[in-house]
Amino acid sequence: MKRRTKILMAVIAVPLATVALLAGCALREFGQTPDDVSSYETLPYFVDGKFRGQNDTPYYPDRVSGGKASWFRFLMASPYAPKAFLPTVKPGKDAFAGKPEELALVWLGHSSLIIELEGKRFLVDPVFGNAAPVPFAVPRYGPPPLKRKELPVPDYVLITHDHYDHLEYATIRHFRDKETIFIVPLGVGPHLVKWGVPPGKIRELGWGDEFSENGISIVAERSVHFSGRTWSTRNSSLWASYALKGKQKRVFISGDTGYGEHFREIGAKHGPFDVAFFEIDGWNPGWPHTHLFPAEVIRAYHDVRAASLVPVHWGSFDLALHPWDESIRMIAALADEDGNVRLLTPLMGQKLIPGLTPVSRWWESLSISHGASGTADRSNLLSDHPWQFPD
Secondary structure (H helix, E strand, O other): HHHHHHHHHHHHHHHHHHHHHHHHHHHHHHOOOOOOHHHHOOOOEEEEEEOOOOOOOOOOOHHHOOOOOOOOHHHOOOOOOOOOOOOOOOOOOOOOOOOOOOOOEEEEOOOOOOEOOOOOOEOOOOOOOOOOOOOOOOOOOOOOOHHHHHHOOEEEEOOOOOOOOOOHHHHHHHEEEEEEEEEEEEOHHHHHHHHHOOHHHHHEEEEEEEEEEEEEEEEOOOOOOOOOOHHHHOOOOOOEEEEEOOOEEEEEEEEOOOOHHHHHHHHHHHHHEEEEEEEEOOOOOOOOOOOOOHHHHHHHHOOEEEEEEEEEEEOOOOOOOOOOOOOOOHHHHHHHHOOOOEEEOOEOOEEEOOOOOOOOHHHOOOOOOOOOOOOOHHHHHHOHHHHHHHO
16 A cells, blocks of 8 residues: 555656646746836836737737647647758857957847947847747757857847747846846846846837947837737837947847838838848738738838848747748748849858858758648738738
């Protein structure tokens, strides 16, 4: 009897310990919402205790295209993932030893970037693990080209919003004691403080707010998205795009966004830009104002008056219902059709100096192996839905 009791207790204890461990991980990752929102109450985009955008982010189940949108799909192997790890370039140990370039970039996968601008280095939306608060959910297609410990210490860490594929606990902790300034949208600062970043190293910006230092200005601007690390904290913090302005060079970072008039306004106010980073993946007619449809990327690129377009927010995670390479293939085809788009598509980890570093459409030479239909089967999505281009 005693032996049976011990076995039963062990059977019960193991899952309980696992649940407790996962709960501890999740609670740590959730972060912290603002305790005092009184300073936000005069803002036109803060209503009834929440941040609001120019468009809501609706969900239309009857319009979801490409497969089932259940949350359980994020716990299983993706049918849309590439067959093997995507090719990457491993930056050499001296790649970041010297002074940052006047303008250079390294795409680290998804929305993670190293941007060098007029002697300063930015680390944008750095995520090197999975995109969820527990270890096994929303896994990467493959390892990033650099590990956290191999990253150069940036002058600025720039966060567009607090979703798990853009704000990572472990990476923030890695840089909390470094000589780094953290630039974040309103309401994101408390996450960082809870994770050990000194408040004096955090700069929170609302739409139109500017932080200037050493000849470089960082301006937070509007985007069409939402925020939250739990269901209960949705829109407790702001989401933003950014204009980075030096004396000679200018960079635009779209952040996650649906299409809107804000792109023309940003182009008129801050453009022209030397480089614009636009998110290209995660679109679906079922959630029309959450991410850019491929044709909207091209339109927004022209709106902000950018010389070069670098696609981001792809190649690392399955966050929607299309094959891993569908968005980039559609963007490339639309750029060719347009004839006035300078599309730059570096490999993950490749240091790119616009105008000097050659790039290729490297994904075209890879064999496709996934469980979803290809681009041609769904190309009508770009013309059949009137909500694609809101007035």
